[in-house]
Amino acid sequence: MNLQLLENMKKNISTHIISRLDLQSFVNVLSAELSGSELNTILLDVFSKRLQQETASSLLNKYARNKLVKPFETDVIKFKEDELSCYKLLASKGFEPVELSPVAQLGTSSVIATVDQKKVLTALRNTEVQADPTNAIALHYAWLKKKRALGKTTCNYSNISRVLRTQAVSNPHFTPHFSVLCLVSCGMDTGSFNFEREELLKQISMSSRICKEVFGIQEMYFEIIPAKGFDSLSSMIADIPAISVVEPDNSNNYYYGFRIKMKIVLNDVVYEIGDGGLLDWTQQLLANKKERMMTMGIGFQVLHQLTR
Incomplete structure (x- = not known):
């Protein structure tokens, strides 16, 4: 089924339920008139009451149907050994490992980025299930910067997280939760594209070393896609081995x-x-x-599956 059609169907179902039960005014109160803590209190009470109707048998039946909660089948020891090898390599080259919470601040994926909140598993207590560690690290850096806990040097972070996304996909091999490795560089503009060039080289170097030294992959290359009129950097990076500059992507609204x-x-x-x-x-x-801010997200779980 067409994914856009499926998303539209979900939206129509929501509209139909609200209309059928004449809930529009109630929805407006919940979304606009209650404070976050008031809404959280009400929803906690609602879910508590609903769960009083559950039994062990119904719980197991729902587990069987819920694709979001099943474990990922793998050799866990080998999987974690690869994680540790990556972290050791990254830390040795100045990318500080960050162990993130399994939940992020509510809005982390949709307020500063362009992700639809409906594709994120929204939780109670003003949180959402971790969907992208780069967003969470951006918040972490900004919080440290705002309370003056950081100097003027560029900060390089690394993280490997199991994230969860709820959007519908057509690939039957897709698992809604998967492990990703991210590199995040945050700092200040130093002029002449120095930050962009230096951090790009660092992240490309680390990504290459991870593939070669941890997963034994020898052949790889990178494509740089200029966005939003940023062609002036192209000549500075086109001469770097294993990097090619391809046609600008004018439809991109995520990266700049x-x-x-x-x-x-x-x-x-x-x-x-x-x-x-x-x-x-x-x-x-x-x-x-x-x-x-510059990021690189790598499909850690995919790399493990392809090479082990």
Whole structure:
């Protein structure tokens, strides 16, 4: 089924329920007139009452039907060994490992980024289930910066998280929760695109080393996609080995400046394994146009499955 059609159907179902039960005024009260703590108190009470109707048998039946809660089947020891190898390599090269909470601040994915909140598992107590560690690290950096806990040097962070996303997909092999590795560089504009060039080289170097030294992949390349009129950096990076500058993506509304795609080759098959670029999230959070942020997200779970 067409994914857009499926999303529209879900929206229509919600509209139909609200209309059928004449709940529009009630929905308006919940969404606009209650404070966050008041809404949380009411919803906690609602779910508590609903759960009083559940039995052990009904709980098991619902578990069987819920694709969000099943474990990922893998050799856990080998999986965690790969995680540890990545963290050791990253830490040795200055990318500070960050152990994130399994939940993020509510709105982390949709307020500073362009993700639809309906594709994120919204929770109570003003939180959402972790859907993208780069967003959470942006908040972490901005919070530290605002309370003056950081100096003027660029901060390099790394994280491996199991994230969960709820959007419908057509691929039967898709699992709603999966493990991703992210690199995040945050700092200040130093002029002449120095931040962009230096952090791009760091992240490409680390991504390459992870693939080679942890997963034994030898053939890989990167594509830089200029975005939103940021062509002036192209000549500065086009001469870097294993990087090609491709046609600008004018439809992109997620990254600004440029987007990075990382591709690996295994048995003559090309896999897109990484995606990143420049983001304006720290500029938004700190209201400072001089802030710079670059990310690279790598499909850690996919790499493990392809090579183990």
